[in-house]
Amino acid sequence: MNEVLVRVSSEAQQREARLLQALRDAGLRLTPQRRAICHYLAHTDAHPTAQQIFAAVKPEFPSLSLATVYNTLDALVRLGAVHALGGAGDGAIHYDADLRPHVNLACLQCHRMVDLPCEAVADLNRRVTAESGYRILGARLVYYGLCPDCQRTAREASPTP
Amino acid sequence: MNEVLVRVSSEAQQREARLLQALRDAGLRLTPQRRAICHYLAHTDAHPTAQQIFAAVKPEFPSLSLATVYNTLDALVRLGAVHALGGAGDGAIHYDADLRPHVNLACLQCHRMVDLPCEAVADLNRRVTAESGYRILGARLVYYGLCPDCQRTAREASPTP
DNA sequence: ATTACTGCAAAAGATTTGCACTAGG
DNA sequence: CCTAGTGCAAATCTTTTGCAGTAAT
Numbered sequence: 001m002n003e004v005l006v007r008v009s010s011e012a013q014q015r016e017a018r019l020l021q022a023l024r025d026a027g028l029r030l031t032p033q034r035r036a037i038c039h040y041l042a043h044t045d046a047h048p049t050a051q052q053i054f055a056a057v058k059p060e061f062p063s064l065s066l067a068t069v070y071n072t073l074d075a076l077v078r079l080g081a082v083h084a085l086g087g088a089g090d091g092a093i094h095y096d097a098d099l100r101p102h103v104n105l106a107c108l109q110c111h112r113m114v115d116l117p118c119e120a121v122a123d124l125n126r127r128v129t130a131e132s133g134y135r136i137l138g139a140r141l142v143y144y145g146l147c148p149d150c151q152r153t154a155r156e157a158s159p160t161p
Numbered sequence: 162m163n164e165v166l167v168r169v170s171s172e173a174q175q176r177e178a179r180l181l182q183a184l185r186d187a188g189l190r191l192t193p194q195r196r197a198i199c200h201y202l203a204h205t206d207a208h209p210t211a212q213q214i215f216a217a218v219k220p221e222f223p224s225l226s227l228a229t230v231y232n233t234l235d236a237l238v239r240l241g242a243v244h245a246l247g248g249a250g251d252g253a254i255h256y257d258a259d260l261r262p263h264v265n266l267a268c269l270q271c272h273r274m275v276d277l278p279c280e281a282v283a284d285l286n287r288r289v290t291a292e293s294g295y296r297i298l299g300a301r302l303v304y305y306g307l308c309p310d311c312q313r314t315a316r317e318a319s320p321t322p
Numbered sequence: 323a324t325t326a327c328t329g330c331a332a333a334a335g336a337t338t339t340g341c342a343c344t345a346g347g
Numbered sequence: 348c349c350t351a352g353t354g355c356a357a358a359t360c361t362t363t364t365g366c367a368g369t370a371a372t
Binding site: 212 | 370
Binding site: 085093121126134136137138139141143144 | 277
């Protein structure tokens, strides 16, 4: 009955472990700040920006600086442990620690991003890795537009129907 | 013998016509500046940033302002006529006027983007459009990492082999 | 004629950087 | 220890905005 909860929880924990291990493997130091950032990234599905991560972690680490957040994100992206998805109509980069094959949907109006599971992406990943000659560090599979909520809002605002 | 050249040329011309038509359909005015920007976008495969477009078009229109470039790009992206691909390690957004199904490869070191044709993308587009409930305006299908050239450079710099 | 569009300059943000200090391994 | 990492503040850069003049339709 709480199998789902257990599984969800362990999903995030695995993600967190993976992030920490990536930093360790790269020979980078595991500071409390980096741990906290990894913890937050692993446990959210909000596709946060650097500023949002900063705001979320700051209360726990009042001395945390934005520079450290950017620094850590840079490292994680270069290690391929986190994906840099790009903007969503706001001028800021959104990040995703979920490496399972999926595409992301971004709303240009409310600036939110959500996941859309998609098995086809695994194939795409394989093919690109095999055919490109690139050393692939990450992906940015984002469709942007208007989410259902914002479509409704737009329709109400301008009486087209 | 020059069939390929003819076809390539008409490809770019079709793109240009499509961009101009999109602006027209939206009721936006076709100023010489917008025409020039569309012309450049349609005829390049460099996935330029706003600054690069500005630098490329400026000589033809010495009075062109960067604000107009951003303004025009914004319009084209919101109309779904141009895709906003996001950054490539530089902090600037790259744009792509080629709407044919493909993924893009970005090198985080030399900041170049190239296309990788991929039939599977057409399916992905269809599926996302059908399943998401979003009004899709554009896509950002980018894999980032190190291009073959930059991998070689990196290897020479640090004698790992 | 209208009214959207342009250019310019200034503003707003996001991200980066330099440096002295701190602490992880 | 010793050097990587941190926080802070300043710097940099991209992108946005306000406004008065200009031109597309």
